Amino acid sequence: MNQQEINCTLEAAKTLNFNRAAENLYLSQPTLSHHIKNLETELGFQIFNRNGRSISLTDAGKQFCQGLREIDADLKRLIEQCQNFSNSYQESIRISLFTRSAIKKLPQAMQIFSHQASAVYVEPVFDQSVNRLDHFLAGQSDILLVRNQEIKNMRQLVAYPLYETVVKLVVKRNDPLAKLTTVTPADLSGRTLLVGGGSSRELRALQDEVTRNQDIKTLISHDHATTLTRIAAGQAVCLSPDLYQDDDPHFAWLNFQPTIRMPYYLVVKKGASQRVIDFIQILRRLYQPET
Structure with missing residues (x-):
């Protein structure tokens, strides 16, 4: 399997x-x-059903292209990372x-560290999956940001306290609640x-406590982006750790x-x-000047 075959297959699966796929790739049909x-010959199964001029993905083709798309994106990302790394x-x-x-x-820590260890490349890895800890244990990262409960009784790990996040109430900017200095469940x-x-x-326990004792409706939201969208639409408010607070x-x-x-x-x-420990200590000093 080569890159040209991958590109052709994924473009045909998309269009x-x-x-049209050939035109998009500047190839002849x-x-x-x-x-x-x-x-398809190399794999031993058909990716596409062909019916005259129309095509569709076979069941095996659907599964294959879904996985291939992820692998191709990971490969391109890996190549870019290695190119950055090898250059400097x-x-x-x-x-x-x-x-x-x-x-x-983190950007401030990276800048400070670059003056101390200019030959070391610091790369943030954004992993929102439920398998973040497994990915870390498998060697996909050197440092992992976690809550304490996630790593209890794991003796092969060393944990360095960074900060405490505080749960706040998130509302739309023009919500009447935004005028309050501090919000209580009664509000x-x-x-x-x-x-x-x-x-x-801890957050689930707080949510349960608040809704149990007050006339408050609940609405399930599956991720933070969806939560913010619903808040912006004026549908609800939420309790969230302030580590998600941005500009x-x-x-x-609140x-x-x-x-x-x-x-x-x-x-x-x-x-x-x-080097890893040195970088962690820089971050800790930024968050805890007394460290």
């Missing part, structure tokens, strides 16, 4: 038209068909986090609260009582390199 046929660097440090705002001072009476979406144990002017992040704090840690495997 479901050999002629016979050339594109030849590449796809070669790949001798060593790399990969730090895994689930959203850019989770470590707002949410008659409102709709977004819940779910992979909330931590979006459409939302107000203090909420009772106050819930959740510690976050930078985690490495035992035996991590001194």
Whole structure:
């Protein structure tokens, strides 16, 4: 399987038209068909059903193209990373986090570290999957940002405290609640609260407490982006750790009582390199000047 065969197959799967796929790739239609046929022969199964001028994906083809698309994207990303690395660097440090705002001072830390270790390439890895810890353990990153509960009883890991995130109430900027200095559960009476979406144990407990004792409706939201969209639409409000707070002017992040704090840690495997530890200490000093 070569890159040309991959490109032809994925483009045909997207357009479901050999002629259009060939035009998009600046190839002749016979050339594109030849590449796809070669790949099907190599694989031992048909990717496309051909019925005159129309084509469709076979069941095997659907599954294959879905996986191939992910592999192709990963391969291109890997090539770009290695090109960056080989051009200027001798060593790399990969730090895994689930959203850019989770470590707002990361760019500052990278800049400081570049003056101390100019040959070391620091690469943020944004992983929002439920398998973040497994990916880290498999060696896909050197540093992992986690809550303490995620790594309890894992003796092969070393955890460095970074900061505590505070749960706040997120509302639309023009919501009447935005005028309050601090919001309490009683202030949410008659409102709709977004819940779910992979909330931590502490946050779920707070959501349950608030909705149990007040006249508050709930609406399940499966991820933070959906939550913000519903808030912007005026459908609901939500309780969220302030590590997600960014500079979006459409939302107000309000203090909420009772106050819930959740510690976050930078985690490495035992035996991590001194360069990795040095970078962690820079981050910790930025968040904890007394460190």
